[in-house]
Amino acid sequence: MTRHLSSLEFMQTFSTKLEMALNNLSLAQYPPDATRAMRKFASSEVAALLEVTEAYIRQISLKDRGPTPEVTANGRRLYSLEQILELRLYLAEHGRKKWMNPRRIDGEQCQIIAVTNFKGGSSKTSTTIHLGHYLALRGYRVLAVDMDPQASLTSLHGALPGFDYREGETLYSAIRFEDPIPTEQIVQPTHIAGFDVICAGLELTEFETAVALEMRKSGGTSFLLRVSQALEQIIEKYDVILLDCAPSLNFLTLSSLTAATGVLIPVPAHMLDVDSTGKFLELAASYMQILDEVGTSAQWDFAKFLITKFEPNDHPQANMQALMRQVFGDDLLLHTVIKSTAVADALTWKQSLYEVQRARFSAPKTYDRAIESINAANAEIEALLWQAWGREQ
Incomplete structure (x- = not known):
């Protein structure tokens, strides 16, 4: 039997068409000569x-x-x-209020938080962008690093001036084994004061191949230090660095977990998501055991689970939440992030809720519930930063 559909032709055709359509949509939202500004x-x-x-x-x-x-x-x-x-x-x-300026002082380490999970759709990017913007509004110096070749975090910032992932302006340029560039050259300022990004692109996938070749040559685990070594070059400029990891436990994610001082695992309260998280933890544990055996173990100040896309009135989700609280105990954040059309709408506009005026929503109370939920979870994470720094709450 002869099949007439060429896989190459199919993939190339729709890859090109979709890229053009999305580029046109992005340009309509943020033309090249547009200056994106934070609201007042x-x-x-x-x-x-x-x-x-x-x-x-x-x-x-x-x-x-x-x-x-x-x-x-x-x-x-x-x-x-x-x-x-x-x-x-x-x-x-x-003033007399302590920590009005929350930026870290001498003796306090920059907190590097890896936001990670196996399963796509667990709100890793939404969690990262809302936490990053919250901290920037609170006065911290924040860097968000897009570790996912799908580049969702990157696309949320619209058309960044002068950025093109095809021209080596992603994290890969700073962590590759041959001729890495200084990390400061790939840091992109944004329209939000105190919030910078390092972007992602398809070339990040090359890190997996590069690590395999490097391991064949040396047989070592030096690749685990690539992310931490890149971040070390710029760490003094920031109080918090957020790593938006890909939905896979690959070499890049392992390097991110090694660089991290804290880990945040978003999990929707659904059976399939929780089951997938269990498999993620099982696989991660097997990798961490190998790292322990070779003397490259990762040590964190904290690791917490966060329930996302939560619908309080959904009985199965309430049951799953109870199960998660029983299993995870204090390692599950007290506050949940509710499922909200306000968040979905804001992300469609390539913005976080903190960027959008309340009046823009047709149902402002929906915005109120969503922002209250996000603020509560972010405040709980901020408290973890203070605890790691040894500050009095």
Whole structure:
């Protein structure tokens, strides 16, 4: 029997068509000459971020002791994120509140958090981007590293000026074995103050082949240090580095887990997702045992599970949540991230919830529930950072 469908022709045809369609959509959202900007924040939002009263913010503004906000026709005061950071530093210098400026001090290590799981669709990228933006809004210096060749985290930033993954501007250029470039050359600033990214692209898959060839030559495990060595070059510039890992336990993920000081495992409360997570942990344990035997074990400050896409009124999910709490105990974060159309809509617009104005949603209460859920989980993770740094809560 003769088959008439060419696999090569099929893959090439639709790869090209889909890439063109998505590029056109991206250009429509963010034209090459467009400047993407973070939204401005009302004084009530600023007060919440700084954990002071709105009256105190207004008093500082009236006395010209901080940044000058934009005042709208109806008298609302709006602050840019840069002004919020300026105000934070001003209050840290003149106020009495400890840790108003949360950036790490001497003796506190940069926290490198690997966000990982076996199964696609567990909200790894959504977790990473919302945690990263939350920390940046809180005043931390954050770097997000896209470790997935599918580059979802990268695409969320629209058209980054001057970036093209085909021209060696991804993480692979800094971790390859031959002629790696300085890591600082691949760090991309974003429109969010305090939040930078290292992008991904298809060339990241080359790391797997390169490691196999290197192991054939030397037989060692030096590849495990490639990510940590690359990050070491820029670590002093950041308080937190987030690694958005691929949905597989490959060489790159192993190198990420070795570089990490903490691990976050997002898990939807569904049987298939939990079962897949069990297999991920089993396989990871077998790899970690091998690493222990060769003296390259990974040590972390914390490792936590996070329930994502949770629907509280769904009885099977509630049962699965109870099972997970029984099994994982204190290693399961107390707060869950609920399933929300607000999050899905924001990601469709290539934004996190922190970037989108509440008024843009047709059902603002949906936004309120989603942001409350995300804030609670992120605050719990922030507390883990403070605990690792030895700070008083």
